Amino acid sequence: MxxxxxxxxxxxxxxxxxxxxxxxxxxxxxxxxxxxxxxxxxxxxxxxxxxxxxxxxxxxxxxxxxxxxxxxxxxxxxxxxxxxxxxxxxxxxxxxxxxxxxxxxxxxxxxxxxxxxxxxxxxxxxxxxxxxxxxxxxxxxxxxxxxxxxxxxxxxxxxxxxxxxxxxxxxxxxxxxxxxxxxxxxxxxxxxxxxxxxxxxxxxxxxxxxxxxxxxxxxxxxxxxxxxxxIMNALEENNSMTPKEYLFLISLIGFDQIESFEDVDEFELFAEKYKRFLDSYLSYCKGVSDGALKTARSKAYREFIAAFDKYPSSEEYNKKVLRGDIILALLRQSIKDDSAHFPTLVKSVCGVTNSNNK
Known part of the structure; x- marks a missing residue:
């Protein structure tokens, strides 16, 4: 540590x-x-x-x-x-x-x-x-x-x-x-x-x-x-996608195969993906209500990065794979160190919080 x-x-x-x-x-x-x-x-x-x-x-x-x-x-x-x-x-x-x-x-x-x-x-x-x-x-x-x-x-x-x-x-x-x-x-x-x-x-x-x-x-x-x-990676369609998620993410699926973006830095690609996602997201919110549009930008980024966690391409190293590798590292460390409380650490790595800490 x-x-x-x-x-x-x-x-x-x-x-x-x-x-x-x-x-x-x-x-x-x-x-x-x-x-x-x-x-x-x-x-x-x-x-x-x-x-x-x-x-x-x-x-x-x-x-x-x-x-x-x-x-x-x-x-x-x-x-x-x-x-x-x-x-x-x-x-x-x-x-x-x-x-x-x-x-x-x-x-x-x-x-x-x-x-x-x-x-x-x-x-x-x-x-x-x-x-x-x-x-x-x-x-x-x-x-x-x-x-x-x-x-x-x-x-x-x-x-x-x-x-x-x-x-x-x-x-x-x-x-x-x-x-x-x-x-x-x-x-x-x-x-x-x-x-x-x-x-x-x-x-x-x-x-x-x-x-x-x-x-x-x-x-x-x-x-x-x-x-x-x-972690940014290619996205793939998933049967668990909601219609709303599909609407936002369909423009990004297959995005990495566009030839004009082949040599673009990953961070610039990430920014371009977010721009496309945000345009789609704001357009949707504007159609729902003016009130929804006011909070749309802050919500948009959270939903955007969550997509890479929920629907990553299985052909690439992604957040789910990293999380698994981190959990194994913590397991090994917990065997050597009583201070590493493995069940608690797994919850933290997976974003699970105790109800009394909310």
Whole structure:
């Protein structure tokens, strides 16, 4: 679950005996002295970054990937709650502070993610991931897609390729794994600050100790939010379509086979599909009543993205397949981590909410 994090000490009582000065090719003026805290493992060395305020030495910032620091930079393992406790104890030891001091220390930015095993190439899937809460989207080489909000961000990328790039010894093994159709998609959310945690209904998590105590909430946050990812694929007719749905979607069925759109970016194709859907939707609502037209636009987008979930082409990787892969990933994680309450997480991934939470 937890990966990168920024920990902020306001009254640091330890020492930096295990730290090394950070080398900088270009020295810049800064109010902070910069160090790195290395740790070796059989999966490769990794360092956390440590900053010490020049005017107040008790102000110390530790940042970086706790997962990589514990396991090494070329690993597919995710931190369980017990792993997080282990890395907290090792970090406290390395900084020469009591674990209780680290437990009471506040953090700001925190990355919450999980690896998902899939049978389809990440390069085929990532371009199809077109939306998450209408956040700004950036697709990099079909290997990574970003969605950026004001204080919350989503990053989805090819974890298999990333690990292979970091470890030359593993490249051949990973190449064989990919050739057999085994790929790993990394889905991670970054919460920038307290505001982001509050907006995500986790405002009670403020310290490192809070993260450990409420680890199950991190799983639930992740599961709920991956359900909001929109994957665009071709649509196909279905006998369960209502006449109204058929009216709206018929213009989109077979749309991907139109030659003039063959080389169009998936996101542009998604926008064009929505434009056609919206025109049909507004035309229908205008014919019903003026009142219906007023709320039509907000309803239209919800129904549009729901269509890709309800009527995806069975010949393509789609939201239903992703949901199945995510559920399997959570099942595997729940076997290793008691904090991952599998039945609750499945409901979140499927968009099922308890009546008392509505």
């Amino acid at each position: 937890i990966d990168k994090i920024v920990i902020r000490f306001s009254n640091f009582s330890g020492s930096l005996d295990n730290c090394r000065p950070q080398r900088e090719l270009i020295k810049k003026e800064s109010d902070w002295d910069k160090y790195r805290l290395p740790r070796s493992s059989r999966k490769g060395d990794h360092s956390l970054f440590v900053g010490v305020n020049k005017e107040d030495k008790k102000k110390v910032v530790v940042s970086g990937s706790l997962r990589n620091w514990l396991y090494g930079k070329s690993t597919f393992r995710d931190l369980t709650a017990s792993d997080f406790e282990k890395v907290v104890l090792k970090l406290a030891e390395a900084l020469h502070i009591p674990p209780s001091e680290l437990g009471k220390t506040k953090f700001t930015q925190c990355e919450i993610g999980l690896n998902v095993k899939i049978k389809t190439s990440c390069k085929e899937i990532i371009p199809k991931i077109v939306d998450y809460h209408l956040y700004d989207r950036d697709n990099v080489l079909d290997e990574t897609v970003y969605f950026n909000g004001s204080c919350k961000h989503l990053k989805i990328y090819d974890k298999t390729t990333e690990v292979a790039a970091k470890n030359e010894e593993l490249r051949e093994t990973i190449g064989v794994m990919q050739a057999k159709g085994n790929h790993i998609l990394r889905i991670e959310f970054t919460l920038d600050n307290k505001k982001a945690f509050t907006q995500s209904h986790m405002g009670f998590i403020k310290t490192i100790g809070d993260l450990h105590i409420n680890y199950s909430n991190l799983y639930e946050f992740w599961a709920k939010n991956v359900n909001d990812i929109v």
